Amino acid sequence: xxxxxxxxxxxxxxxxxxxxxxxxxxxxxxxxxxxxxxxxxxxxxxxxxxxxxxxxxxxxxxxxxxxxxxxxxxxxxxxxxxxxxxxxxxxxxxxxxxxxxxxxxxxxxxxxxxxxxxxxxxxxxxxxxxxxxxxxxxxxxxxxxxxxxxxxxxxxxxxxxxxxxxxxxxxxxxxxxxxxxxxxxxxxxxxxxxxxxxxxxxxxxxxxxxxxxxxxxxxxxxxxxxxxxxxxxxxxxxxxxxxxxxxxxxxxxxxxxxxxxxxxxxxxxxxxxxxxxxxxxxxxxxxxxxxxxxxxxxxxxxxxxxxxxxxxxxxxxxxxxxxxxxxxxxxxxxxxxxxxxxxxxxxxxxxxxxxxxxxxxxxxxxxxxxxxxxxxxxxxxxxxxxxxxxxxxxxxxxxxxxxxxxxxxxxxxxxxxxxxxxxxxxxxxxxxxxxxxxxxxxxxxxxxxxxxxxxxxxxxxxxxxxxxxxxxxxxxxxxxxxxxxxxxxxxxxxxxxxxxxxxxxxxxxxxxxxxxxxxxxxxxxxxxxxxxxxxxxxxxxxxxxxxxxxxxxxxxxxxxxxxxxxxxxxxxxxxxxxxxxxxxxxxxxxxxxxxxxxxxxxxxxxxxxxxxxxxxxxxxxxxxxxxxxxxxxxxxx
Numbered sequence: 232x233x234x235x236x237x238x239x240x241x242x243x244x245x246x247x248x249x250x251x252x253x254x255x256x257x258x259x260x261x262x263x264x265x266x267x268x269x270x271x272x273x274x275x276x277x278x279x280x281x282x283x284x285x286x287x288x289x290x291x292x293x294x295x296x297x298x299x300x301x302x303x304x305x306x307x308x309x310x311x312x313x314x315x316x317x318x319x320x321x322x323x324x325x326x327x328x329x330x331x332x333x334x335x336x337x338x339x340x341x342x343x344x345x346x347x348x349x350x351x352x353x354x355x356x357x358x359x360x361x362x363x364x365x366x367x368x369x370x371x372x373x374x375x376x377x378x379x380x381x382x383x384x385x386x387x388x389x390x391x392x393x394x395x396x397x398x399x400x401x402x403x404x405x406x407x408x409x410x411x412x413x414x415x416x417x418x419x420x421x422x423x424x425x426x427x428x429x430x431x432x433x434x435x436x437x438x439x440x441x442x443x444x445x446x447x448x449x450x451x452x453x454x455x456x457x458x459x460x461x462x463x464x465x466x467x468x469x470x471x472x473x474x475x476x477x478x479x480x481x482x483x484x485x486x487x488x489x490x491x492x493x494x495x496x497x498x499x500x501x502x503x504x505x506x507x508x509x510x511x512x513x514x515x516x517x518x519x520x521x522x523x524x525x526x527x528x529x530x531x532x533x534x535x536x537x538x539x540x541x542x543x544x545x546x547x548x549x550x551x552x553x554x555x556x557x558x559x560x561x562x563x564x565x566x567x568x569x570x571x572x573x574x575x576x577x578x579x580x581x582x583x584x585x586x587x588x589x590x591x592x593x594x595x596x597x598x599x600x601x602x603x604x605x606x607x608x609x610x611x612x613x614x615x616x617x618x619x620x621x622x623x624x625x626x627x628x629x630x631x632x633x634x635x636x637x638x639x640x641x642x643x644x645x646x647x648x649x650x651x652x653x654x655x656x657x658x659x660x661x662x663x664x665x666x667x668x669x670x671x672x673x674x675x676x677x678x679x680x681x682x683x684x685x686x687x688x689x690x691x692x693x694x695x696x697x698x699x700x701x702x703x704x705x706x707x708x709x710x711x712x713x714x715x716x717x718x719x720x721x722x723x724x725x726x727x728x729x730x731x732x733x734x735x736x737x738x739x740x741x742x743x744x745x746x747x748x749x750x751x752x753x754x755x756x757x758x759x760x761x762x763x764x765x766x767x768x769x770x771x772x773x774x775x776x777x778x779x780x781x782x783x784x785x786x787x788x789x790x791x792x793x794x795x796x797x798x799x800x801x802x803x804x805x806x807x808x809x810x811x812x813x814x815x816x817x818x819x820x821x822x823x824x825x826x827x828x829x830x831x832x833x834x835x836x837x838x839x840x841x842x843x844x845x846x847x848x849x850x851x852x853x854x855x856x857x858x859x860x861x862x863x864x865x866x867x868x
Contacts, residue, residue, distance in 0.1 A: 257330035257534045260317070262343055267312045270305045271296065271328055272527060273497050275321045277304055282316040285335015285342060285454060286426075290318075302498070316340040319497065326496040329531060331441050332538075333456040336426055338419045338441045342456035346542065349460040357468045359546045360410070360476045362574030365607065365670040365719055366779035369767050370478065371409040372678055373724035375417070375449045376433060380743045383750040392417075392449045392462040396469035404475060407727055407760065408767035411476040411576070413549055415679060417463070418479075419444040421487035422740070425453035433746060435679060435739045436480075437551060438487040438517075442535050467544055476546035478576065479539055483523070483532050484555040484583075485515035494521070494528075502528045504588040514555045516584030523560040524589065532556075536564055540571055553579025554596040555587055558603055561595045565605045573605075578673055578719070581608030581665075601667045607719060609673045612660050613643025617676050617709050619691050624682055624736055627691035629820040630705045630861070634795035640818070641790055641798055646717040647672040648781040652790045668781050672718035676709045679738075683723055684709060685731040703729070704861050707762050707841055708818065711863035714766040715776055715816050717784050727763040728752040758841060765843025769865070772845055774807030775814050783807060791827060796820040797858075799827050811867040819858045829853045838865035 261268040271277050276298070280290035296304035296319075316335050318325035327334055327341030334342055362368065379386040379394035388394040395401075395412070404412070416436030423432045425447040436446065445463040447453025467477050486492040489511055494502035504512040504522040514520040522528050539545045550556065561577075568575045581597025592599065597608045615621060616639030619628040629636045638657035645653060646669025647661075655663050666672045677684040688695045688705055695702040706729065714720050723730070725748035732738050735745050753760060770776045778784050787806035791799040799817040802809070815834070819825050831853040837845055840859060851866065858864045 257531060259328045259330045260332070260341060260343060262313065262345060264311045264313070266307050266309045267343055268305060268307045269296065269317065269319075270303065271319050271497065272302055273304060273319070273321050274302055274499070277319045277321045279306060279308075280318045280320065280325065281308070281312070282318075282340055285316050285340050285456065286337065312343045313345055315343045317343060321497070323496045323499065324491070326493045327441065329493050329497050330443055330534065331493075332443055332542075333460065334419060334441050334444050334447075335456060336447060336454040337424065338421075338444065338447070344457050344460075346460070349457045349464065351461055351465045351468055354464055354468060357464075357471055357544055359544055359572060359574070360471055360474055362476070362546070362576065364777070364779040365576050366717070366777035367771075368411050368476070368576060368719050369409045369714075369770065370411045370413050370673075370719065370721040371404065371407070371724055372413040372415070372721065374415040374435060374679060374746065376743060377746045377748055378724055381747040381749055384748070385750065390449065391451060392445070392459075392466040393451075395466045401469065401473045401475075405473055406764060408764050408771065409722070410474060411478055411547065412470060413478040413480060413547075413721075416480045416482055416551075417446050417449065418442050418481075419446050423448045428453065431742060433740055433742055437482050437739070439482050439485070440487055441493065442481075442483070443538055464543060471544070476576075477544075478547035478549055479545050480549045480551060481536070482551040483528075483535070484521055484550075484552040485517045485519050486521070489519050498527060501525060502531070506588050512586075512588035514583040514585045514587035515552055520555050520583075520587060522589075523555070524557040524593075529560045529563070532560060533563060533567055537567060537571070540568065540575065545575075547576035547578075550577070550579030550595075552583050553608065554581050554583040554594050556595050557589065557593050558595050558599060559593075561603045561606055565603065569605070576607070576719075577605065578607035578609070598661070598665055600665045600671050604667065604671075607671045607673050608665075609675065609678075609721075610643050610647055610718060612639050612647065612658055613674055613712065613716065613718075614676050616640050616643065616659055617712055618684070618687050621681060624687065624690045629796055630688065630709060631692050632796045632820050632822045632861070637793040637796070637798050640712060641793070641800075643672070643674060643718065644712065644716050644798065644800060645669065645784055645788060646674075646781070648784060650785055650788070666781075668779070669717035669784055670719055670779055672716075673721050674713045674716035674718035675721040675723075676713055677723045677726060678721070679723060682734070682736050683730050683732050684726055685729055686734050689731075690734065701861065703756065703759060704841060706759065708820065708861055708863050710763060711766060711816075711838070711865075712818055714770050715865070717776070717778055717788065720770070722763075724748065727760045729756045729759050762841060762843055765838070765845070769837065769843060769845050773809050773811065773814070775802040775805075775809040775811065778807045791829075794821070794825060794827075797825055797827070801829075814865065814867045817856070817858050817864040819860060819862055819864070822860050824860055825858045826855050827858055828855055832868050834866040834868050836864070836866045838863055
């Protein structure tokens with residue numbers, strides 16, 4: 232039995248064990264016009280309170296729930312309660328429970344609605360976009376406000392879900408060529424006051440409150456519980472019609488706080504990890520961490536993920552600080568999703584923000600990626616080898632022509648798999664391959680949680696502060712490594728417009744003036760969008776760049792001899808059935824013109840001097856090939 236068969240057998244055993252010990256589902260409110268049933272997992276008898284409004288006023292009715300199983304309490308209230316609101320209370324403060332599917336303004340009370348009435352016209356025929364292989368994905372990470380808030384965007388629905396339904400937004404995404412939008416946390420989070428939608432407020436949303444309800448501030452009426460749900464579905468529907476997948480950023484690793492959280496007010500201490508001294512563990516860096524290995528939290532995550540897939544037709548999930556979650560739970564999630572649609576993509580940050588109160592070898596850390604088949608992790612190896620370390624914004628790397636990062640770049644190009652031509656002893660953050668398949672690695676050079684690429688270049692390479700030509704040249708070179716990697720390519724929204732955030736590294740609550748994308752840059756720097764879209768088109772049209780399997784990568788990806796700050800490789804023998812026999816990619820981070828030797832013959836140039844054209848930019852002879860400084864060259868025979 233090979234390792235993959237062993238993993239499959241172990242996962243099946245986990246599912247059987249999980250099903251055997253699982254309590255009833257978290258479906259806390261079941262509505263019908265004749266009656267509504269409420270259910271809660273709690274250690275003590277809860278009181279149900281019913282309200283006419285989502286905020287303010289006194290409860291018009293109180294009901295004690297009855298125990299139907301260990302720690303399971305239920306009650307049924309007769310009559311049509313649609314439009315009413317509710318809370319549970321076991322004596323620790325009122326809460327909408329852990330699994331509210333609709334809430335009032337600011338998420339303090341659950342809302343009783345008919346979910347079927349939230350479906351936009353044609354929702355029943357909306358389908359997830361089919362995915363043949365994760366290698367085919369091109370992911371575009373965006374924040375709702377960043378994307379649409381600037382007056383230069385020309386979008387009507389500024390800062391709202393509906394911005395992504397507008398034709399201009401759809402046309403831009405299609406012109407760029409991406410096929411998956413990763414939306415930053417869009418569940419109900421705690422830091423924005425939904426009562427004051429006109430007040431300037433900003434947050435990335437990594438402060439969870441109600442995990443299974445769309446955030447109200449991105450809707451036009453947070454006080455109307457159904458509206459945020461309908462508008463979220465309209466967004467998904469519009470993107471699906473355009474052939475674009477929707478990936479949801481999920482933050483199950485911590486809550487906004489402990490004592491005020493729905494978890495703690497429902498079942499104290501069951502959802503969190505604690506140190507040996509009894510204090511809350513803080514692997515998230517936010518004051519707490521959840522305990523995915525415990526029955527209630529594990530079950531909650533499984534049910535929540537399935538709910539977003541089934542109710543909102545979500546195509547994938549990005550797990551914030553995935554390294555806090557245990558391996559068993561992540562494998563269960565992958566198995567549950569496989570039963571629904573194996574094409575649903577799952578990836579996350581393969582690290583934590585601090586030490587967790589759980590053994591590291593049992594956590595979904597990047598080093599343990601081989602134990603979570605079908606789940607990917609971000610490669611900080613490639614990111615930092617290209618542009619410099621996350622820990623020091625001023626320190627450059629490959630893009631500055633510095634030697635020593637060549638093996639790290641090669642590992643990222645291969646997808647962090649074992650490859651006979653990669654010396655992992657020289658790779659920056661890992662000394663052995665951590666991915667079994669290239670689709671388990673996310674290739675990127677920037678994301679929301681860091682400087683954007685332009686700011687990073689300006690902070691680390693002084694010349695780019697006054698020389699715009701060099702800035703653009705290095706920007707394009709960086710993304711060439713990303714889009715020719717055998718991993719899954721990922722980009723931050725606005726990079727195709729030469730976005731900047733005025734040098735702010737951690738802009739989680741910076742104003743729109745810092746975070747918003749300046750769409751005017753499309754007119755000022757058209758060559759940047761042209762290059763990005765050209766790279767994406769090249770990747771889509773040529774399977775050699777997205778082989779998807781480690782054995783094929785080892786067979787067809789051949790590295791040429793490295794030079795200082797230069798990495799070159801060949802995708803050979805019609806890799807993946809490609810119509811091009813041999814493709815050469817040369818990434819020259821050096822400040823000098825370099826010579827690379829390839830076999831003699833006639834070649835077509837498809838990328839050079841800041842231009843990409845799949846049909847060809849010209850022809851050249853093989854032999855000693857000259858590669859301009861700080862640029863990429865791609866050619867084929």
